[in-house]
Each structure stands twice: as C-alpha cells, then as structure tokens.
Amino acid sequence: MADYQIRHCERKLEGGIYTETYKALSTAEPCSFVNTPTRLTFPIHFSGGGPGESIVSIGDQVAKRTPIIRCHSGIIHVASRAGIVVDITDHAMTHPSGERSSCIVIEPDGSDTQESLNPLSWPFDANTLRDRAIEAGVLGLSGASFPSLKRWIDGTTTLIINGAECEPYITADDTLMQIDTHSMIRGAYLLSQALDIKTIVIGIENNKPEALTAIEGVLKQYHSNCFFDIVLLDPKYPSGSERQLVWLTLGIEIPTGSRSVETGVIVHNPGTLIDLSRAIDGKSITDRLVTLTGQALARPRNVIAPIGTPITDLIEAAGTDPELLDSITVGGPMMGFAITDFAAGITKTTNCLLARSVELQPESPCIRCGACATVCPVRLQPQLMLFALKGGALNHAIHEGLTDCVECAACDTVCPSHIPLAEWFRLGWFQTKEISAKRLRSSEARERFETRNLRLKRIAAEQDLKRLTRKAKSSEALEKARKAREAAS
Ligand code: SF4
Ligand code: SF4
Secondary structure: OOEEEEEEOOOOOOOOEOOOOOOHHHHOOOOEEOOOOOOEEEEOOOOOOOOEEEOOOOOOEEOEOOEEEEEOOOOEEEOOOOEEEEEEEEEEEOOOOOOEEEEEEEEEOOOOOEOOOOOOOOOOOHHHHHHHHHHHOOEOOOOOOOEHHHHOOOOOOEEEEEEOOOOOOOOHHHHHHHHOHHHHHHHHHHHHHHHOOOEEEEEEEOOOHHHHHHHHHHHHHOOOOOEEEEEEEOOOEOOOOHHHHHHHHHOOOOOOOOOHHHHOEEEEOHHHHHHHHHHHOOOOOOEEEEEEEOOOOOOOEEEEEEOOOEHHHHHHHOOOOHHHOOOEEEOOOOOOEEEOOOOOEOOOOOOEEEOOOOOOOOOOOOOOOOHHHHHOOOOOOHHHHHHHHHOOOHHHHHHOOHHHOOOOOHHHHHOOOOOOHHHHHHHHHHHHHHHHHHHHHHHHHHHHHHHHHHHHHHHHHHHHHHHHHHHHHHHHHHHHHHHHHHHHO
C-alpha cells in the first residue's frame, strides 16, 4: 500500500466565484468510444507543441501511430488511425483564431495496422523520459498545451496532479480519474522517480467523490516510495488554475512573472500523466477523452475519440443535427472559444465541446462598481487594466498586472455592464507576446549580424595570415634562390 493521506484544504481562495457547475449533464451516461470517422484532420502548425512540418506525402499509406508531423520543438504527432493521406491542404481547425491552416487529411481504411515504440523499462532517468514524451507526442494537456518537457527541470521537489477541473460543464478529467486511475498514478509515480520527487500532491475538488474513491482504491494496492498527499478543495472557480492550485495545496505563492516550476513544483493534468504512462509502454498518443455537453445536445456525455475526428461527427454522436447549431464552444464557458466550422478536427487539447444558446447581453460603459476586483483571484483591478487597454496604453496595463491575469473570466461573470473583460486581457496578452517576440526576433537578428561580422573578421584575419605566410615563404624562396645564384657565380 502506498503511503497517503486525505486532508481538507485549510486555505481559502481569494476572489473567485461559486457558480452552477452543470457537471451532471455529461455524467448521466457512462463514457464510451465513438466510431472512427471517414476523415481525420491534423493541423501541421497547431496540433500542440508549436509549428511543425509534415513528414508524410499525399498518397502515403500510414498505420495507426505512424509519425506524420514533426514540430520544431521536437514533438512528434502520429496518425490516430491507419489509412491513406488523401490531402495536405488548408482546412478548418479548432483554434481561437477561427482561421484555416495547413492540415494533413487521412481517410481511415478500417485496418488495424499499428506501429509502436520500444517500451521503456525501469530504471530510466529524466532525460530518457523527456525524450520518450517528445517522441510519443505527450503534451501538457492544460489547454495552453505547453510541451511537458519544458516543465521538467532539475530541482523539482513536488508534483501536483491537477484534479480540480473547476470550470463549469467539463467532466473530462473527472472521468479520466475514474476510468484510468491506475495509469494516472503510474505516470505520476514514474515521473516522480525519474525526477527524484518524494511527494505527489493530488488537488481534487470535494465534489468528485467517485474519483476520490477510485484514487484511494488504487493507492491501497500500489507499492511506492512516494508520499501521496490528497488535498480536498472547495469547488470555487478558478481553484484549478495553476497559480491558485499551488497556493491552495502547498501555500507557495508563485512570484509575479514566474511559473510554478521555478518554485520547484510541477503541475500536470490527469490526462498528461495517463498519456505518459502509455508512452512508457511504447504507445504514442492517438485518442482523446472529450466532454460533449450543453443544453443544446440531445445526448450529452463523455466520449473517447480518435484525434482528428471532425466536430460534426461528435455533435452527431451526441444525438444532435449539426445544422441546428450556429456555433460550438471548444472548452468551457469561461475560458473556451467559439467556432462555427464543424469540419475542424479535435486535437490533443480539445477537452470539451459545449453547445448551448446564450443570449448575448448588450455591453454598456463601466460604472466603476468594483465588482470585478472583488472576484479576481490574482487581486488585480480589472477595470484599470481595461481603461489602459482601451486607451492603447499597453505598458500601463502591464504595470497594472496584465501579465499576471490568468484569463479566468471570473470578472466577466459579475460585471453588470457585460463588458468582455477577459477578451480584452487575452488581446493585451497577445500584443505583449507579439512585442516580446519582435524584441526577441530583433535581438536574434542583431546576434546573427554580430556573429556574421565576427565570422567575416575571422575569415579576413585567417586570409591575411595565409597571405602573409605565403608572402614570407615566397620571400624566403626568393632569398634562397638569390643566394644560390650568388654562390654559383
Ligand atoms: S465590474 Fe464592470 S462595471 Fe464594475 S468596475 Fe468592473 S468593469 Fe466596471
Ligand atoms: S480574467 Fe484576469 S482580471 Fe479577470 S478575474 Fe480572472 S485573473 Fe482577474
């Protein structure tokens, strides 16, 4: 039996909101597999892990798990089913921009041909595990899709399993924690062994009793030298946000501008750890558990679908005619984004498809009521950031804490003027990143320029040296010849 404890969190989340969760909508039916669709699409630059390049061509026959995309970060994405690459073309994708982008299109052939990697056998070190995660396409499945490898650095003392899933409607992680508990604990344990971590914290909301029972059941059977600290959290949104979760479970405040890993803590979702466990067994990532939910779906539930499955197929799997829906939200109601082209395929980060009709309230001017500031979990003054951004003063918004905003949209929920504050902050963040990227690009260009100049100077110096050496040699030869001539006469 693993050494573990269950305790109630003694800290209270500052700010945040209690909201109707609507979780029961998608959990009435058990999770099930969906049929393989007739087409699968894989965005080459937006499958997670950054921009990439196709490593297949039109007409190629691929097996399940044949590598098809190599990201510049090194991450490999594979075909989720065997079939033929029928096109590489601009296609709709599940992305907040709503834009089309280059995608690989595969028509599954119904065969069961598969590829796999060699299983890793213990013991292995962190570098080996990191390489395997890259090769198998394991991403930090947190929505932001940071490649997991960036989060693993030496000096890490604690791993937190983020079982909070506090956003309304979504039940994907809750379901995974119940149906694949052993893989989640195994992935966490092997990662901890590779990084020499002694404590695994499981942060889970106290409204998930089935998942808690499943976790306890596995830990009672599990042999490990790690200590499992299960922390029951108040179901207040956004307690599952990384910064808030670290503080609630460990009492560590992550400094402004830093990430949890810099304080010795890594946070992973259940899905990441389950994928890691599969990757250790040689299985690259091919499927994704997705919550299909919302009052506009006839049969909301959780399904496991091949990555690349078109959204239209999943709407149909939820018993609804896609023609009846104008748009669907990818993710939850707080942090998700709407898309209208249902031909887009799901990616590794698609945790929820939410269909509901929401009456948009007209926006009115800010009345400076301060309600947004009272719910902000980061203690920001959202209205001041809003004024700065509306006035084009990005630096002022940054000074007010824009880069600390976790984009939770709790402020939107309480704003009586219905101002889409989080949208403004996302835009501000985007502009900030653009400026940083431009600065980086310009500093890289300067570095390249300086390196080139140094190289040219080195080449010129080498050429000078060669010329001088040649000259010296020829003078020496001439002198020798002169002396020889003098001696002969
Ligand atoms: S809640 Fe809305 S109206 Fe009130 S201060 Fe904030 S932005 Fe202004
Ligand atoms: S979206 Fe940003 S400003 Fe608004 S409540 Fe969340 S963290 Fe605070």
